[in-house]
Amino acid sequence: MTKVNLGILGGGQLGSLLAISAKKLNIKTTIFCDDKNAPAQNYCDNFIFGDYEDSECIKQFINNVDLVTYEFENIPYETLHQINSQKKVHPKPEINRIIQNRLFEKNFINDLGIKTTKYKLIKKVTDIEQNEDLVPGLLKTCTLGYDGKGQFKINAINDLKNLKIDFKKNFILEKFIDLKKEISVVLTRFDKNSFEIYEPIENIHQEQILRTSKIPADIKNELKELSKKWAISISEALDYIGTLCVEFFIDNQDNLYVNEIASRVHNSGHLTINSHNVSQFENHLRAVCKLDKLNTKKLYNAEMINLIGNDILKYRNAKLQDNEFFFDYKKKDIKPKRKMGHLTRIFK
Ligand code: ADP
Numbered sequence: 001m002t003k004v005n006l007g008i009l010g011g012g013q014l015g016s017l018l019a020i021s022a023k024k025l026n027i028k029t030t031i032f033c034d035d036k037n038a039p040a041q042n043y044c045d046n047f048i049f050g051d052y053e054d055s056e057c058i059k060q061f062i063n064n065v066d067l068v069t070y071e072f073e074n075i076p077y078e079t080l081h082q083i084n085s086q087k088k089v090h091p092k093p094e095i096n097r098i099i100q101n102r103l104f105e106k107n108f109i110n111d112l113g114i115k116t117t118k119y120k121l122i123k124k125v126t127d128i129e130q131n132e133d134l135v136p137g138l139l140k141t142c143t144l145g146y147d148g149k150g151q152f153k154i155n156a157i158n159d160l161k162n163l164k165i166d167f168k169k170n171f172i173l174e175k176f177i178d179l180k181k182e183i184s185v186v187l188t189r190f191d192k193n194s195f196e197i198y199e200p201i202e203n204i205h206q207e208q209i210l211r212t213s214k215i216p217a218d219i220k221n222e223l224k225e226l227s228k229k230w231a232i233s234i235s236e237a238l239d240y241i242g243t244l245c246v247e248f249f250i251d252n253q254d255n256l257y258v259n260e261i262a263s264r265v266h267n268s269g270h271l272t273i274n275s276h277n278v279s280q281f282e283n284h285l286r287a288v289c290k291l292d293k294l295n296t297k298k299l300y301n302a303e304m305i306n307l308i309g310n311d312i313l314k315y316r317n318a319k320l321q322d323n324e325f326f327f328d329y330k331k332k333d334i335k336p337k338r339k340m341g342h343l344t345r346i347f348k
């Protein structure tokens, strides 16, 4: 049988880790990315560089691959849709259309009877003034935000005078909550009621960027069960295929809220490479390429530390402990706030 050639849109660290995992499963990978220096080109079989809206590149990509997945959710919907008309895209493009927009995403979650923080669509300054109950709050662009980009903290209505906000884009204003914990649930859905789920992962963010993730999460059992239940409901409602991550907030009163859904493998799931017999990446590939579903088991507890900016320099050439695993994404330039690599420690 000829090898499957899986197309992956996006060539960052998630694309790299998917391509590495694909090798083990004997799956060929073709990565299409708009970054000439995309690190995943070090690991894939074919690399196509070009704009995600360039019709020649899209054609070349479609001709090269058997089926397609993606490593980030901000790929233009039209591109996903066009590819999907010729080669299957998993997770399906319609899912991304919901998730790419914070308003659609939160409406979808609430319609399932699952709680999110309070929010309102904001199109102009007066919309904020009319929703004073959401202040202190965070103003977030509806589309294209990540790692805290496109967000403004509104501590008081008076702050608005000093903020330069471009209302050509739509925003949501989201009530700021007293965060006790942040967790995520990573799961891989293969088919209707057929999935593998990892236990909730506890995450610490600094300056809105993920710094550390660990299992087990130090939260009540009820919250572990509820977060898993909600993640499963979301994946079923989306008729999802592949690995999905649901991010949650827990406030000081132990209320659970869904923050957002990532329709892809997720940074907080990196520790599954070393903590589990099957990682989030392998499970994703198994689901989208229709390989066997293996019973996913935890082997170790673990913590993962993101190496951001210059942090990476400490670990390049450093001697590691027996329980430490170092990943260098081999990005061309070190930049502040850029995720450069990660370190995972496992524990019995
Ligand atoms: P991004 O899409 O950039 O990841 P998020 O909405 O997940 O944006 O926000 C990034 C981080 O900012 C969260 O992980 C959390 O630490 C903080 N944050 C976001 N929204 C709220 C909120 N409503 N209340 C308190 N903290 C928040």
Ligand code: MG
Residues within 6 Å of the ligand: 147, 247, 260
């Ligand atoms: Mg987030």
